[in-house]
Amino acid sequence: MSFSVTEPSPVQKWIAGTLVVVYALITILPLVWIISTSFKSQNDAIAYPPELVSPVTLEGYVNLFSTRTRASAEDLAANPPETWYDEIAAERGTIIVGPSRFGERFLNSVIIGFGSTFLSVFLGTLAAYAFSRYKIPLKDDLLFFILSTRMMPPIAVAIPIFLMFRGLGLSDTHAGMILLYTAVNLSLSVWLLKGFIDEIPREYEEAALIDGYTRLQAFIKVVLPQAATGIASTAIFCLIFAWNEYAFAVLLTSGNAQTAPPFIPTIIGVGGQDWPAVAAGATIFLVPVMVFTILLRKHLLRGITFGAVRK
Amino acid sequence: MAQIRIQNVRKEFGSFTAVASSSFTIEDGEFFMLLGPSGCGKTTTLRMMAGLDLPTSGQIFIDGEEVGQKRARARDIAFVFQMFALYPHMNVRRNISYPLFSQGMSRAEARAKVGEVAEILGITHILDRPVGGLSGGDRQRVALGRAIVRDPKAFFMDEPLGALDAEFRERMAEELRALHDRMRATTVYVTHDQLEAMQMGDKIVVMNHGVVEQFGAPQDIYDWPATRFVAAFIGAPAMNFLDFEGTVGRGATSLRLGDAEIAIPMSRDGRAGALTLGVRPEHIHLDPDAAYRGEVVAVEYMGTTQIVSLRTAHGALKARVPAGQRVAVGASVGLRFDARTLTVFDAANGRALISAANEKVLSHG
Amino acid sequence: MAEIVLDGVTKRFGDTLALDAVSMRVPDGAFVVLLGPTGAGKTTILRLVSGLDAPDAGTVLIDGQPMASVTPAERNLAMVFQQYSLYPHMSVRENLAFPLKSPRLKTPPDQIAAKIAAVAEVLQISHKLDNKATALSGGEMQRVSIGRALVRRPVAYLMDEPLSSLDAKLRTDLRVELKAIQAETGGTFLYVTHDQIEAMTMATHIGVLDQGRLVQFGSPREIYENPVSLYAASRLGQPRINILPAAVFGAHPAGAASIGLRPEQIVQGEGADSLVKRVERLGDQTRLHLSYRAHDIVTVTDAHTGLTAGDIVKIRPEKPYYFDADGARLA
Secondary structure, eight states: OOOBTTSOOHHHHHHHHHHHHHHHHHHHHHHHHHHHHHTSOHHHHTOSSOOSSOOOOOHHHHHHHEEEEEOOHHHHHHSOOOSHHHHHHHHTTEEEEEEOSHHHHHHHHHHHHHHHHHHHHHHHHHHHHHHHHSOOTTHHHHHHHHHHTTSSOGGGGHHHHHHHHHHHTOTTOHHHHHHHHHHHHHHHHHHHHHHHHHHSOHHHHHHHHHTTOOHHHHIIIIIHHHHHHHHHHHHHHHHHHHHHOOHHHHHHOSSSSOOHHHHGGGGGGTTSOOHHHHHHHHHHHHHHHHHHHHHTHHHHHHHTTTTTTOO | OOOEEEEEEEEEETTEEEEEEEEEEEOTTOEEEEEOSTTSSHHHHHHHHHTSBOOSEEEEEETTEEOTTSOGGGSOOEEEOSTTOOOTTSBHHHHHHHHHHHTTOOHHHHHHHHHHHHHHHTOGGGTTSBGGGOOHHHHHHHHHHHHHTTOOSOEEEESTTTTSOHHHHHHHHHHHHHHHHHHOOOEEEEESOHHHHHHHOSEEEEEETTEEEEEEOHHHHHHSOSBHHHHHHSSSSOOEEEEEEEEEOTTOOEEEETTEEEEOSOBSSOEEEEEEEEEOGGGEEEOTTOSEEEEEEEEEEOSSEEEEEEEETTEEEEEEEETTSOOOTTOEEEEEEOGGGOEEEETTTOBBOOBTTTHHHHTTO | OOOEEEEEEEEEETTEEEEEEEEEEEOTTOEEEEEOOTTSSHHHHHHHHHTSSOOSEEEEEETTEEOTTOOHHHHTEEEEOSSSOSOTTSBHHHHHHTTTTSTTTOOOHHHHHHHHHHHHHHHTOGGGTTSBGGGSOHHHHHHHHHHHHHSSOOSEEEEESTTTTSOHHHHHHHHHHHHHHHHHHOOOEEEEESOHHHHHHHOSEEEEEETTEEEEEEOHHHHHHSOSBHHHHHHSOSSOOEEEEGGGGSOOOTTOOEEEEOGGGEEEEEEEEEEEEEEEEOSSOEEEEEEETTEEEEEEEOTTOOOOTTOEEEEEEOSOEEEOTTSBBOO
């Protein structure tokens, strides 16, 4: 048999593979639990011992998106279900009287999450480029100052922010939340992106300058495409923070701009322990970040090494 | 120290043959060069000798012992990778002594040994410095020290100077060779730089497409290449090749190139058809009386000499002539070839025809 | 094409004086090579000419016009960098088209196609045009970056060690190609290298730089045969010129501190005995490493010399150079 000694042996590969699979199973279990609960009925969801396999129902999703009222047998008979979701509600002795607020909350999350991510990355890229390429007075101090905004948990300054927001009329507005999350994410984005841009040799831009382009054109045509990896991974980090943020959302939003995280727990209050509806909310909530991450996956893998292995 | 013998060694990666059945012997204490273009199989050959790759078939003897299927650590050799591979978190002394501790040597013994090696390399004064601040040359010496310190049977080096700039490369090459002259350790050195191979090697193996093209002393290979590939690969500017249709009979001492009669070393081969006359640039002399003519296309000044590019009826030529000689671009000049130095190649297979001049070098294969 | 003039140009980076009052004239159509080791100021000169950096004192003139307030783009120069010169996110074709598409030129697409095709032909990269730049070998990459300079007609070409990352064979080929391109276009070239072979074979003029100062400017032959200083003499010649104390060969001019001997200035077979320490065979020539009164000397001899280590060979200087204690040439 001929093999390269520096290659792992088949046994080593097998052991490594097994470890990876076990680890993946452990980390994926809560996710599986949430998703499977979202397709259970209320009774199955709280059954003890837990059921691994139970009949699939969309009850949780129907409850998540609707407001219902308990109805007597006569009412139910008088209002025969017209659609599949009416039918599901009727089986539980309820009639759907309107949509829930989950849709709006979810939309708020999308607007605020992606809005602040875009802003953080946009401003971060410009700032990082400036820090990387120009002689800026007190550059190191400024960079440290920017980083220092991340040194305490943002929630520690919740009260002043709350007061400022109230004074400025930013409480419970989309703009306010976008601004807040952008401010929190900006230090991360400047530092990460500066690292990536430092890695891009200046010669590329200089070549473009000599080839007849302006600084801004060189930035757009030469730097941005090469920073794509860094921008993508920074965007993911920013989105994950803004998407999952709970404390500020509870504090600063209520009716108008409330995001999904503070809303999901409130679902449980409507008509007892509606775990499937909560699970459905959590499942749907997961989807955008997952899709976003998968779309940018190939950048992320390279990006997480912070450019260390790039030549 | 040891003799290394390679016998019918062959390496396949899937359906790709990296090294086709190769045999040669590296004598004890030799500085041995594996030379060839990238992808020729030289690194694979070295890795097989070192035990980093195992041959598909064939035997490798180190000091008479067959080690072909043994792993690297069972072979007692030192492999110098890219020279800058030092442990960054250790100082120079720790870097050099590291292999000794893994052998279980005592602290005092190791200290003495490191001192001795540092003396040889002239790095005693930096032993306690961190490797981070060292100059390129010192880093390289430290890396060498780590290889030397174990007293291995042989040193294997894979393009150790490849990453350095020209001036520094030359200095390190000289230093390496001087070190070898002091230690006389069997050294196998892989390079694609023919000048490095000529300068440093006692023996050279020239490889191409996994095949050993020629094996011998540098000057012999330079003077009497076995194939057109070797002739083109060694020497700068490369050997000139004049393709022609003609006949070289057994015992012939000249050939016809166009209208000119060119004297050659007496041929021991007879061949007719597509042939190639090989002549080194320094063996072409500008001679107004010579029958063979060429037109001067360009002149490159090199200090002591100048390189004259010429156009002839049989293709482009480069001649190396003294810098003092006046050469005008555009002029037609006579070209005289140094008869004793010429090689004729069979154009079909690229092999040199055996002649009275090269038979001694080429007879042993 | 244009003439480039540097007039008393000085440049500092922090405390280091990178260029010290350099004055130099690059004639129209000349191939000027700036030669010197790392840190001599070669690249700084290119950057000042290109406008990527501005001088602290002195003037750069292109075609007689002072460049102080002219941006790099407006100078209409082409520059080839040592590395990182191709945009990795573009194909070879896009890389070549990049300078042509600049807002200054706005070349129409059909002309771009024609120019790229012509340059690709010359540099033999036509079959690689649609490859990603990162999929090329080192030699091909460097050809493309040279190609990017050649697609337009700049007033001058600036090249910063364009061949240094390539292997010996390719360097030789591209050297000849560059020289041919220069002959064909009649362009002004300002070329930086630390490789003396490149300097000698390509240059019409060599500028020798030493720690920010231009110490000699002239044709390769002038600098090789008539160096003004020990430093300039050491820049050219392989093997390197031998420098020994002036007195080791006896009589010497007054004030001479050292004697400089190139291999051709050492006559073998006459004079005083020296010991052969090592015979280095390079194929076309053989180098002798000699020991003469405890001094090392390297010289060149016949490729097939019978000398071996331990032999004695007589040597005598022939029209050597003498330098004073500061390294300035005496005779």
